[in-house]
Amino acid sequence: MFDLFVLGDWLEFVVRWLHVITAIAWIGSSFYFIALDLGLRKGTHLPEGVAGEEWQVHGGGFYHINKYMVAPANLPEHLVWFKWEAYWTWISGFALLVLVYYFGADLFLIDPHVMDLATWQAIGISVVSLVAGWVLYSSLCNSKLGDNPPVMMGVLFLIIVAFSFFYAQVFSGRAALLHLGAFTATIMVANVAMVIIPNQKIVVADMKAGRTPDAKYGKIAKLRSTHNNYLTLPVLFLMLSIHYPLAFASEYNWIIAALVFLVGVFVRHFFNTMHATKEKLIWPWFAAAATMLVIAVLSMAPMWNGHDPWEDETSMSPRQEQFAAAPGFEDVHAIVLGRCSMCHAQEPTLFDTYWAPKGVRLETEWQVAQHAHTIAMQAGYTHAMPPQNVSGITEEERAMIVEWYRAGRQGVRADELASQ
DSSP states (O other): OOOHHHHHHHHHHHHHHHHHHHHHHHHHHHHHHHHHHHBBBBOSSSSOOOOOEEEETTTTTEEEEESSSOSSOOOOOOOOOOHHHHHHHHHHHHHIIIIIIIIIIIIIIOTTTTTTOOOHHHHHHHHHHHHHHHHHHHHHHGGGGGHHHHHHHHHHHHHHHHHHHHHHHHHOHHHHHHHHHHHHHHHHHHIIIIIIIHHHHHHHHHHHHHOOOHHHHHHHHHHHHHHHHHHHHHHHHHHHGGGHHHHHSSSSHHHHHHHHHHHHHHHHHHHHHHHOOOOOSSHHHHHHHHHHHHHHHHHTTTHHOOOOOGGOOOOOOHHHHHHHTTTHHHHHHHHHHHTTTTTTTSSSOTTTSSGGGGGOSSSSSSHHHTTTHIIIIIIIIIIISGGGGGGGOHHHHHHHHHHHHHHHHHHHHHHHHHHO
């Protein structure tokens, strides 16, 4: 039977695939050029305007690379621009944000225990915060702070800490860390689209017009490129964090997210120093390890606090009500309790786990109705859960889950049509 919601899952999968591919291309080229730039060697034999050269070997061939600080005397006919990797990483990432967090706002974006928002309010905060973060950051870079890179880097870190705290007070833990990653990635892509590429185009236009390009454009672009270099690793952590409740389910998740940026700085400092001087510093790795240890300790906060916020839940959203009212819900609730809740619980009893996988708990009727789509996809349409069918769920029980889910979806559609 054709199911639009299964098709939606495949659309999400394909977009996520595209996001990973373009991110690999962008990060790879970014790291390459930073390493290349830091590894350039000067020499008296170099042509005028060349700041340094480097010989490289790859794929059975040798490459001789020269870098012009401003521009060569004659503009080459063909220029390779590195921009679409960044653009498509953001486009695909924002598309994922829409598919997963905007369309699934009541499941992934909004946590009524954090802030009881309407869907439109949560989406509005998400979009406005991404734009506001770029405007604030870029304005500071264009101020006198931009003339002092170390100070500007410190201010950027404070901005990140502030937004990390803000997101943790507004969204679910999972969405908070994801949004901090999206916030940072937006700054990085905007640096490319709004500063780095436009400045390079100004230099190209000046050369075509016979004018001497101003070196300030390259200096400005280099500052933004350096920021991107130090922000890359934390963004990757934040994007992966949605799979680990250890990171997002702690009440100190905003501190964990902020500390990850320090880890990223330590690691990148090691590699940048090695590329520039060949010196292999030891202290950045000790600093990174110590910071990660602090993060690990903070992630244990749920073990210290015995209060369960889910116990305070007394009402269901209209979507949850439709699934709770669908035929077969009582049977499915019993199946889930018997086959799934040994792991998806406040205190899991299987596999020596301490937190429910991905933070999904399936103990109460409220929680089962909340995660109806996930239950159907993981244990109904597919056999992904339970792992190795450790709890012995039967084919008849899987069929009951699918039948209940379809009935619930019909109720949701009817409710949506009635509200229009």
